[in-house]
Amino acid sequence: MTRGEHPQRLPAAGGGMVVLIVANNRHLTRIWSRHLQRQGNTVVVVHSQADATDFMRVHDVDVIVLDLNLEKGSALAIADYASYRRPSARIVFVSNSTFFSDGSIFNHIPNAAAMVPEQSPPNDLAAIVEYHGRAS
Numbered sequence: 674m675t676r677g678e679h680p681q682r683l684p685a686a687g688g689g690m691v692v693l694i695v696a697n698n699r700h701l702t703r704i705w706s707r708h709l710q711r712q713g714n715t716v717v718v719v720h721s722q723a724d725a726t727d728f729m730r731v732h733d734v735d736v737i738v739l740d741l742n743l744e745k746g747s748a749l750a751i752a753d754y755a756s757y758r759r760p761s762a763r764i765v766f767v768s769n770s771t772f773f774s775d776g777s778i779f780n781h782i783p784n785a786a787a788m789v790p791e792q793s794p795p796n797d798l799a800a801i802v803e804y805h806g807r808a809s
Contacts, residue, residue, distance in 0.1 A: 693729070695739050702718045726751065738798070763808070765802055
């Protein structure tokens with residue numbers, strides 16, 4: 674996007690939100706995506722830092738579901754980029770580790786909204802995304 678261009682808004686079904694999922698586990702991202710789409714959201718799934726930042730460069734995003742243990746790039750770099758480029762986007766971090774379980778992620782990432790275990794039931798994750806997305 675060049676200077677003066679405005680980000681594009683993807684059409685969200687039924688007045689839903691645009692949710693960007695950035696995670697390693699393709700099986701889980703399919704499950705999460707289906708649950709979020711059932712709520713009327715438009716969901717985009719990517720698996721790398723480069724793809725996430727490329728998407729946010731052009732498109733508005735309401736919520737980012739972000740795997741803290743991203744293999745292709747840095748989740749914290751994506752969060753930092755989002756806080757600059759998409760400051761209204763809420764970030765729901767998922768992780769299969771206890772790193773940041775003390776809540777310190779909220780001190781480092783201004784638009785961090787939640788931190789949930791990767792093993793959380795998909796309905797719970799969808800409810801958290803819905804709650805924080807509507808609050809933004």
